[in-house]
Amino acid sequence: MRAHRLARPALGLTLALLLLLSLPGCAAGAGAQRLVLLAQDDEGFYWENLLSGARLAAQDAGWEIEVRLLDAESDLAGQLPAAGEADLAAVALDGAQGEAALRSEVPLVALGCEIEGASGGIAGEETTIGRRTGQLIAQKIGLQRRFLLLTSAESYAQDDWEVALRGELGNQGSLVAERLTVDSEEAAFAYCLELLARDSRIEGIVCRTQAATRGALRAVRALGLQTPIVGADFDDGIALGLRDGLVRFTVVRSAYAYGYAGVEAALRRAAGGTSDLPAKVDAVYVDIYNMYDEDLLLYLYDLE
Amino acid sequence: MRRISLRTMLLVMMVAVTLCTMLLFNAVYGNMTGEVFSQLDLRLINQNLARAKDRLDEVLLGAQDLWDYVQDSVLLREDFAPGGFSAAVEPLLDVEGDLSSILLYKRTGTAVAASDQSEGFLSSQNPQEEAWFQAALAGEGCAFSGARLEHCYRGRYTWVVTLAGPCVYRVPGGYEQGILAVNLRLSALADICDAFSGGEAGTFTLADSAGQTVYSPHAKAQNLRAVSAVYAGVGARSADERQIEISQPLEGGQYVLTCRMAESQLAASRQDMQRRGLLVLGLSLLLALTMAFALSAYVARPFRAMERTMAGAGAGFPGPRLRLAGCKEFAQLSNAYNAMIDQIERLMRETKDNQDQLRQMEIAALEEQINPHFLYNALDSITWLIETQRGADAVQMVGALAKLLRLSINRGGNFHAVRREVEHVEGYLLIQRTRYGQRFSSRIHVERAAEDLLCPRLILQPLVENAIKHGIGDNTGCTIEVRVFLEGESLVMTVRDDGMGILPDKLRSVQQALRESQPPRPDEISGLALKSVNRRIRLLCGAEWGITIDSETEEYTCVRIALPVRRSA
Numbered sequence: 001m002r003a004h005r006l007a008r009p010a011l012g013l014t015l016a017l018l019l020l021l022s023l024p025g026c027a028a029g030a031g032a033q034r035l036v037l038l039a040q041d042d043e044g045f046y047w048e049n050l051l052s053g054a055r056l057a058a059q060d061a062g063w064e065i066e067v068r069l070l071d072a073e074s075d076l077a078g079q080l081p082a083a084g085e086a087d088l089a090a091v092a093l094d095g096a097q098g099e100a101a102l103r104s105e106v107p108l109v110a111l112g113c114e115i116e117g118a119s120g121g122i123a124g125e126e127t128t129i130g131r132r133t134g135q136l137i138a139q140k141i142g143l144q145r146r147f148l149l150l151t152s153a154e155s156y157a158q159d160d161w162e163v164a165l166r167g168e169l170g171n172q173g174s175l176v177a178e179r180l181t182v183d184s185e186e187a188a189f190a191y192c193l194e195l196l197a198r199d200s201r202i203e204g205i206v207c208r209t210q211a212a213t214r215g216a217l218r219a220v221r222a223l224g225l226q227t228p229i230v231g232a233d234f235d236d237g238i239a240l241g242l243r244d245g246l247v248r249f250t251v252v253r254s255a256y257a258y259g260y261a262g263v264e265a266a267l268r269r270a271a272g273g274t275s276d277l278p279a280k281v282d283a284v285y286v287d288i289y290n291m292y293d294e295d296l297l298l299y300l301y302d303l304e
Numbered sequence: 305m306r307r308i309s310l311r312t313m314l315l316v317m318m319v320a321v322t323l324c325t326m327l328l329f330n331a332v333y334g335n336m337t338g339e340v341f342s343q344l345d346l347r348l349i350n351q352n353l354a355r356a357k358d359r360l361d362e363v364l365l366g367a368q369d370l371w372d373y374v375q376d377s378v379l380l381r382e383d384f385a386p387g388g389f390s391a392a393v394e395p396l397l398d399v400e401g402d403l404s405s406i407l408l409y410k411r412t413g414t415a416v417a418a419s420d421q422s423e424g425f426l427s428s429q430n431p432q433e434e435a436w437f438q439a440a441l442a443g444e445g446c447a448f449s450g451a452r453l454e455h456c457y458r459g460r461y462t463w464v465v466t467l468a469g470p471c472v473y474r475v476p477g478g479y480e481q482g483i484l485a486v487n488l489r490l491s492a493l494a495d496i497c498d499a500f501s502g503g504e505a506g507t508f509t510l511a512d513s514a515g516q517t518v519y520s521p522h523a524k525a526q527n528l529r530a531v532s533a534v535y536a537g538v539g540a541r542s543a544d545e546r547q548i549e550i551s552q553p554l555e556g557g558q559y560v561l562t563c564r565m566a567e568s569q570l571a572a573s574r575q576d577m578q579r580r581g582l583l584v585l586g587l588s589l590l591l592a593l594t595m596a597f598a599l600s601a602y603v604a605r606p607f608r609a610m611e612r613t614m615a616g617a618g619a620g621f622p623g624p625r626l627r628l629a630g631c632k633e634f635a636q637l638s639n640a641y642n643a644m645i646d647q648i649e650r651l652m653r654e655t656k657d658n659q660d661q662l663r664q665m666e667i668a669a670l671e672e673q674i675n676p677h678f679l680y681n682a683l684d685s686i687t688w689l690i691e692t693q694r695g696a697d698a699v700q701m702v703g704a705l706a707k708l709l710r711l712s713i714n715r716g717g718n719f720h721a722v723r724r725e726v727e728h729v730e731g732y733l734l735i736q737r738t739r740y741g742q743r744f745s746s747r748i749h750v751e752r753a754a755e756d757l758l759c760p761r762l763i764l765q766p767l768v769e770n771a772i773k774h775g776i777g778d779n780t781g782c783t784i785e786v787r788v789f790l791e792g793e794s795l796v797m798t799v800r801d802d803g804m805g806i807l808p809d810k811l812r813s814v815q816q817a818l819r820e821s822q823p824p825r826p827d828e829i830s831g832l833a834l835k836s837v838n839r840r841i842r843l844l845c846g847a848e849w850g851i852t853i854d855s856e857t858e859e860y861t862c863v864r865i866a867l868p869v870r871r872s873a
Contacts, residue, residue, distance in 0.1 A: 052524075053524075053525065056521060056522070056525060057525075059502065060522075060539075236459050236460055236461055237459060239459070239461060240458060240459040254528075254531070254532070256524055256525075256528070257528050257531075257532075257535060257538070260524075260525045260528070260538065260539065261525075261528065261535060261538045261539075264538060264539065275537075276536075276537060277534075277535075277537075277538065278534055281532065281534050281535075282532070282534075284531060284532070292453075295527070295530035295531060296531065297453055298523055298524050298527040299524065299527060299528075299531050301453055301461050301463065303463050303490060303491050303494055
């Protein structure tokens with residue numbers, strides 16, 4: 001008698017399950033794995049390349065990818081639990097901000113930054129990049145110079161790149177005479193315009209970001225100066241600056257590699273495979289001599 | 305031998321049938337459907353490829369038409385002037401949004417005119433070293449280049465494919481030869497390829513006739529290895545991953561559109577269908593199991609109810625009836641069972657009633673035999689005999705009374721020998737003759753062959769008593785004759801008196817009551833003995849035996865008992 005009573009609810013449950021699974025896309029969608037990418041920004045050479053690479057790598061592996069922009073640095077801790085609902089989570093921050101211990105319920109991949117507790121990822125070898133930048137400054141600008149450093153956050157003063165750069169400059173008898181934090185091209189332009197007009201002892205401008213580079217370039221041109229600029233990232237304006245000689249070289253971090261190679265390696269590991277990709281890589285240093293190198297064309301010049 | 309329950313049997317049979325049917329269906333149609341899905345996927349890819357080709361052809365042909373238009377309608381219409389050229393072709397760029405620029409070069413590579421001759425135009429550019437220019441110099445017609453980075457304007461770098469070819473332009477006094485280049489944005493072609501790419505549609509790429517990639521979504525990823533050796537292996541496909549490539553040349557044969565897909569991706573549809581099939585199979589089995597369970601329980605439930613009801617019936621009557629439930633056949637079975645129980649109950653009730661009546665009759669007969677009046681009268685007679693010094697007669701009467709009482713009290717079964725029955729009657733008659741004196745006489749004739757036969761106890765004495773009571777009445781000199789004889793297979797006993805007889809109406813009533821074996825009513829006074837004895841005989845020997853009575857008023861009354869011949873064991 002008891003078993004007969006159970007037959008009716010079991011029958012109803014079975015019919016409900018059949019109905020649910022017959023809904024379009026339900027059964028098919030159940031198979032796709034999901035990657036959530038928390039990114040600090042989506043504009044500019046760096047972020048566009050990083051996100052583009054990440055999307056292509058996910059698409060190639062048959063994963064769904066969802067990109068969520070972080071409103072603020074503090075938003076990462078708040079967004080991470082939401083990312084825990086995915087099969088894999090990736091975080092892309094401006095390097096220095098990533099050094100935070102975070103607890104994640106899913107495997108976490110760090111793209112272009114260092115996250116304590118991340119199960120994998122790829123970032124720039126900032127110490128090497130900073131040192132190399134300093135060496136190229138000595139080569140292309142000269143020794144014993146006073147530089148203006150345009151950065152995007154106060155906290156970057158202690159990051160590996162800036163420490164290495166300052167060390168290398170110090171070895172050359174050069175120094176960072178002024179340090180400004182700018183968060184946009186306009187801010188960089190305004191600051192540089194004011195500073196260069198006021199202080200003629202600035203013998204070079206080292207830019208941490210693409211926006212700072214563009215702003216500094218505009219300011220130097222506006223003032224009719226020939227102050228050499230060390231740029232960051234790449235675009236048509238920076239390319240023009242290279243051609244004009246104002247930009248002596250620009251440091252192009254491997255944003256596309258962070259996105260594509262970083263995600264590809266993580267998904268390969270998630271599928272049980274292995275990857276030889278190093279966790280830290282160098283940047284590409286572009287000057288007037290290699291800006292048209294065939295090997296770099298695809299890397300530097302985006303398809304509009 | 306252990307037996308399987310009906311429910312288990314039904315359950316196993318239904319599940320087995322469902323499983324076999326589905327496995328057979330899956331085996332026969334599963335692969336076929338998988339092949340169909342794969343064919344459908346390939347057909348879809350080919351359809352996509354054709355659509356992408358059509359759109360790309362449209363763009364390329366548009367560029368070709370534009371080149372022809374510029375050659376025919378701009379360069380040959382009037383004497384060439386850079387400003388005129390620019391004014392003529394710049395509006396074309398607004399219309400054809402996929403164009404980046406249109407340029408005219410001398411065969412030496414000097415840029416003569418451009419669609420946009422604003423300040424940013426780099427007139428000093430010299431494409432002589434570039435492959436597309438050399439191909440245009442060498443060729444007779446137009447040709448599309450591979451992907452290249454156009455830098456004709458200051459601060460502007462654009463990926464383009466260049467349609468270039470030798471042209472003729474009008475100058476004062478004649479014509480000059482040059483190279484006309486129409487730069488088509490590569491993004492226009494890339495957008496079309498990307499629109500058809502993705503997921504199960506595969507990846508669409510464009511290559512030139514030499515196999516060089518013009519556009520590929522993976523170009524940048526594959527180029528990483530050239531940027532740095534640390535990226536070796538990035539984007540490289542597994543050696544075991546087989547690719548399906550379907551290509552279609554574009555119009556003019558200069559470009560080839562290719563769709564690439566991993567074989568595993570194509571198989572995904574089939575695998576997905578197989579997964580769905582297995583899922584449906586599993587759920588269908590579950591459904592079949594559930595339905596089988598429910599159905600078997602539904603079928604078996606009435607039988608279990610019947611089992612419980614029968615068990616209840618076996619415990620004692622009246623038993624429960626089966627409830628009409630389940631299928632038609634079971635309802636018919638329930639009806640038949642209930643009818644059988646009703647019949648059994650009725651028979652048992654009748655048997656019980658008969659036994660009760662028989663017991664009551666025995667008690668009544670016993671009570672009659674130990675009638676207090678009779679006993680009182682007998683003892684009174686004995687006293688009178690003693691008082692009248694007739695001791696011998698008193699002794700005889702006491703002996704007869706003792707024998708009478710002994711025979712009456714003896715409970716040794718419903719039957720005894722005819723001899724004993726006759727002795728009982730003789731003792732009764734002796735006592736009654738003492739009381740009634742000469743008012744009647746009696747004769748008893750017993751056939752010798754009948755003496756040892758068995759007859760029901762205490763059936764003659766009530767009839768003799770009746771004869772004395774009703775036959776003699778106030779008359780004197782009445783004779784009561786008792787006869788016992790064999791008649792065929794029957795044992796017959798008659799009690800005949802030649803007394804008052806029975807009135808006809810009364811006689812008919814009595815005869816009818818005897819025929820119908822009516823039981824004596826508790827308030828009945830007359831005919832009680834006849835009915836009681838008749839009923840006892842019928843109960844003990846069968847309905848075909850019993851008492852008949854005949855009488856004629858003022859002449860006689862004869863009561864005849866018919867019994868089956870029954871011998872002692």
